[in-house]
Amino acid sequence: MEKFFSKSSKEALKKFNVNKNGLSKDQLKNSLEKHGYNELTEKKKKSIFIVFLEQFKDLLVAILIIAGIVSMATGNSESTIVIFAVIIMNAILGTVQNVKAEQSLKSLKALSAPNAKVIRDGFKYEIPSREVVPGDILILEAGDLVVADGRIIESYSLKINESALTGESEAVEKFEEVIKADEVALGDQKNMVFSSSLVTYGRGLILVTGTGMNTELGKIATLMEQTKEKKTPLQITLDDFSKKLALIILVICILVFGLSLYRNTPILDSLMFAVALAVAAIPEALSSIVTIVLALGTQKMAKENAIIKNIKAVEGLGCVSIICSDKTGTLTQNKMTTKQIYTDTSLVESEELNLENEVHASLLNAAILCNDSTNVDGNEIGDPTEVALVNLGHIHSLTEQEVREKYKRLKEIPFDSDRKLMSTLHEINGELIMYTKGAFDVLLNRITHIKTSEGLRKITDADKAKIVDTNRYLSENGLRVLAFTYKVLPEEKELTLEDENDFVFLGLISMIDPPRIESADAVKDCISAGIKPIMITGDHKITASAIAKQIGILKDGDIALEGLELDKLSDEELNEKLDHVSVYARVSPEHKIRIVNAWQNKGKIVAMTGDGVNDAPALKQSDIGIAMGITGTEVSKDAASMILTDDNFATIVKAITNGRNVYANIKNSIKFLLSGNMSGILAVLYASIAALPVPFAPVHLLFINLLTDSLPAIAIGMERSRKDLLKDKPRDSKESILTKDYVKEIAFEGLLIGIFTIIAFHVGLSTGNEHAASTMAFATLCLARLFHGFNCRGKKSIFGLGVFSNKFSWYAFGAGLLFLNLVLFVPPLQNLFEVTPLDGTLIASIYLLAFLPTFIIQIFKIITKDFDKNEAENTANEPLKF
Ligand code: ATP
Numbered sequence: 001m002e003k004f005f006s007k008s009s010k011e012a013l014k015k016f017n018v019n020k021n022g023l024s025k026d027q028l029k030n031s032l033e034k035h036g037y038n039e040l041t042e043k044k045k046k047s048i049f050i051v052f053l054e055q056f057k058d059l060l061v062a063i064l065i066i067a068g069i070v071s072m073a074t075g076n077s078e079s080t081i082v083i084f085a086v087i088i089m090n091a092i093l094g095t096v097q098n099v100k101a102e103q104s105l106k107s108l109k110a111l112s113a114p115n116a117k118v119i120r121d122g123f124k125y126e127i128p129s130r131e132v133v134p135g136d137i138l139i140l141e142a143g144d145l146v147v148a149d150g151r152i153i154e155s156y157s158l159k160i161n162e163s164a165l166t167g168e169s170e171a172v173e174k175f176e177e178v179i180k181a182d183e184v185a186l187g188d189q190k191n192m193v194f195s196s197s198l199v200t201y202g203r204g205l206i207l208v209t210g211t212g213m214n215t216e217l218g219k220i221a222t223l224m225e226q227t228k229e230k231k232t233p234l235q236i237t238l239d240d241f242s243k244k245l246a247l248i249i250l251v252i253c254i255l256v257f258g259l260s261l262y263r264n265t266p267i268l269d270s271l272m273f274a275v276a277l278a279v280a281a282i283p284e285a286l287s288s289i290v291t292i293v294l295a296l297g298t299q300k301m302a303k304e305n306a307i308i309k310n311i312k313a314v315e316g317l318g319c320v321s322i323i324c325s326d327k328t329g330t331l332t333q334n335k336m337t338t339k340q341i342y343t344d345t346s347l348v349e350s351e352e353l354n355l356e357n358e359v360h361a362s363l364l365n366a367a368i369l370c371n372d373s374t375n376v377d378g379n380e381i382g383d384p385t386e387v388a389l390v391n392l393g394h395i396h397s398l399t400e401q402e403v404r405e406k407y408k409r410l411k412e413i414p415f416d417s418d419r420k421l422m423s424t425l426h427e428i429n430g431e432l433i434m435y436t437k438g439a440f441d442v443l444l445n446r447i448t449h450i451k452t453s454e455g456l457r458k459i460t461d462a463d464k465a466k467i468v469d470t471n472r473y474l475s476e477n478g479l480r481v482l483a484f485t486y487k488v489l490p491e492e493k494e495l496t497l498e499d500e501n502d503f504v505f506l507g508l509i510s511m512i513d514p515p516r517i518e519s520a521d522a523v524k525d526c527i528s529a530g531i532k533p534i535m536i537t538g539d540h541k542i543t544a545s546a547i548a549k550q551i552g553i554l555k556d557g558d559i560a561l562e563g564l565e566l567d568k569l570s571d572e573e574l575n576e577k578l579d580h581v582s583v584y585a586r587v588s589p590e591h592k593i594r595i596v597n598a599w600q601n602k603g604k605i606v607a608m609t610g611d612g613v614n615d616a617p618a619l620k621q622s623d624i625g626i627a628m629g630i631t632g633t634e635v636s637k638d639a640a641s642m643i644l645t646d647d648n649f650a651t652i653v654k655a656i657t658n659g660r661n662v663y664a665n666i667k668n669s670i671k672f673l674l675s676g677n678m679s680g681i682l683a684v685l686y687a688s689i690a691a692l693p694v695p696f697a698p699v700h701l702l703f704i705n706l707l708t709d710s711l712p713a714i715a716i717g718m719e720r721s722r723k724d725l726l727k728d729k730p731r732d733s734k735e736s737i738l739t740k741d742y743v744k745e746i747a748f749e750g751l752l753i754g755i756f757t758i759i760a761f762h763v764g765l766s767t768g769n770e771h772a773a774s775t776m777a778f779a780t781l782c783l784a785r786l787f788h789g790f791n792c793r794g795k796k797s798i799f800g801l802g803v804f805s806n807k808f809s810w811y812a813f814g815a816g817l818l819f820l821n822l823v824l825f826v827p828p829l830q831n832l833f834e835v836t837p838l839d840g841t842l843i844a845s846i847y848l849l850a851f852l853p854t855f856i857i858q859i860f861k862i863i864t865k866d867f868d869k870n871e872a873e874n875t876a877n878e879p880l881k882f
Pocket of ligand 1: 539
């Protein structure tokens, strides 16, 4: 690699034949052809074959293989073929699912991939980072992720955290000057930036010198582990459960085997009992169903503007009981428009500024010069607060380009949300003027003078009182107020924080940022869902409270706290107040961490939004870190577990509803699968204890478990969310999925289906034909479980839920019925699935016996659940669509 640190920025630019206006279209095309996309080639993935082999590692699969071998030994060749076919099919399905999950993870990753700002052909563009090429001019601002390696060509207090590469946690200040040396360690190449580092402060222009594998990160990329899909707590619990289940099955199988032997049943027949039991008990489809339902849930959320970066968040969302939300842009529209302006001792409307008035003209200059935003033909780029100021210029026929060209920026101290100020230095009419704009309360005590049309004079207490009153009046109307000041510097120099003092007051500009229309309703939903919404903002307490009141966050009896007040509280005092504080104003990112911690100590699950560069720690600390897709910095997106593509608070509430629904559906699917398995186990156990023949062949159970059961289980997973899902309280995050009531229901429903299966078996046995009995037991169990799919859709009866409200459950039922009848009536399939042709009466009894458990369960639900108001399950939301 070339050593660009030892070249001047001019030489570096020359090397790529570009200037600060960036690449031309042709150059861009050439560079892309030559260097390719800015991507790291990932470490070689596991081959599909290996993934396929890994599917056999499961203990449950091992039991199936044993079952296959036993079938072979008993000369049951059809059964053996089906069992092995099922094992292989299962492994193929597992492999496909694995590959699909990887792909969906990849596409989610692409959705949350960082963007980069570049200058090309003299214009500023925001592009996906993979499209950055060597020779590009990259604009870096606080909060950006550096997406390529590059040489600095302009730096304004640019500070970069390179810990990802160097391990050094302190940010490094970067400059443009040449480093005259042959070898310089990475951490000391202060005129270079490297891919994967974070801009923590300032601004800079970079010439991209290396992309993709040709970066310092690329060099070590081969060492990088491929990102693994993380499992959710539920998946971990279920994996654990499956393992325990496998062991229990083994023990019971051995007992049953022993019992058969004790009764002098031939060994192979005894083995068949044990095998049937094992196959009946293993919930083969369980983990696939959970993965599928989770994946469907994340897809739905992505369509509704919430991109889940960490699959764990889907479950976590259902437990959220506190949402800490930023105000600007999340609860409000982030469309700032200037309103009243206080300058030259009077309050005027934005349109009434008079540029003939020297004070008015200076205020407008300050608003445009101490500002990084632009609005070219309606294309607004930058912080909406600053765009509003640029637009104020446009009202008065001043364009930012013209003013900024006339009074060039010489030095600056960029805005940061801790300091809440921004300063820039310009030469204006022969004087060196430093403009400072920012939060009024931060500037108030640093103001010594005031400029009026009568000239410059010392500020009086009366002046200050009038300004304070005006600020309060504007804030109480929910307006954001910025104060503007200036000072004259004797000579040009680097600006330091000490310079931000002894100001001359120019004026206050207020701007409106109306609440989003949907915020008030979303807040209402939150509260009824037992979730406390909290506003955390850098804005003024009065402004924040006014907005919070409008949208219902700040209610009677609630309080608003300021960052400074928060600092004065001990942890115990904060803990006492916590429940009543709905608004935190003038906070800095560190306060956010304290607020999250305080709630977490109370055992609450906290969702926290963040957009700034300093928000990353709070996002990481919270249980669900939520970044803003439109206005959020790349750093915040990196730290979050969910990204809102519309920055909207209402989307968080929607995502929570989806999270709760996904969890409820998964729980219902699992209930369906386990209760069905339970009935199979009971039937086999009964036959074993009652010294009857084995009721099922392993193929029967595999057919049910893998085919006819999977379809209703997925359909249950697609159940639409209940209208009143948001009336429930958040789920306790520590609550195990297998609660007492849940297990009771599984046992009751499993027992019912089991009993009717046994009755069917006896009806079959009464014909004197063991095969007919087995066919009866199989068909009844299969059909009863298909009917049972309707029972597991929700707590209410099918009429309460809406008979046709989940069309997938009907498709699943129809398909299952078709498969079963094919097996019962098509001769080659009859052979393969060890089924005997039955006469009409027996078929009719199968249908009746299979329907009865569902009939009883439905009657039970109508009596107990439909009339229980607390459990009301209206279904008004749209079903999942694909
Ligand atoms: P939220 O935290 O809800 O997103 P916010 O935008 O008010 O709200 P910050 O961006 O941290 O939070 O701003 C804090 C304060 O700093 C603002 O209330 C304003 O007074 C001041 N401020 C905001 N933007 C600028 C800016 N570009 N230049 C100078 N001061 C600013």
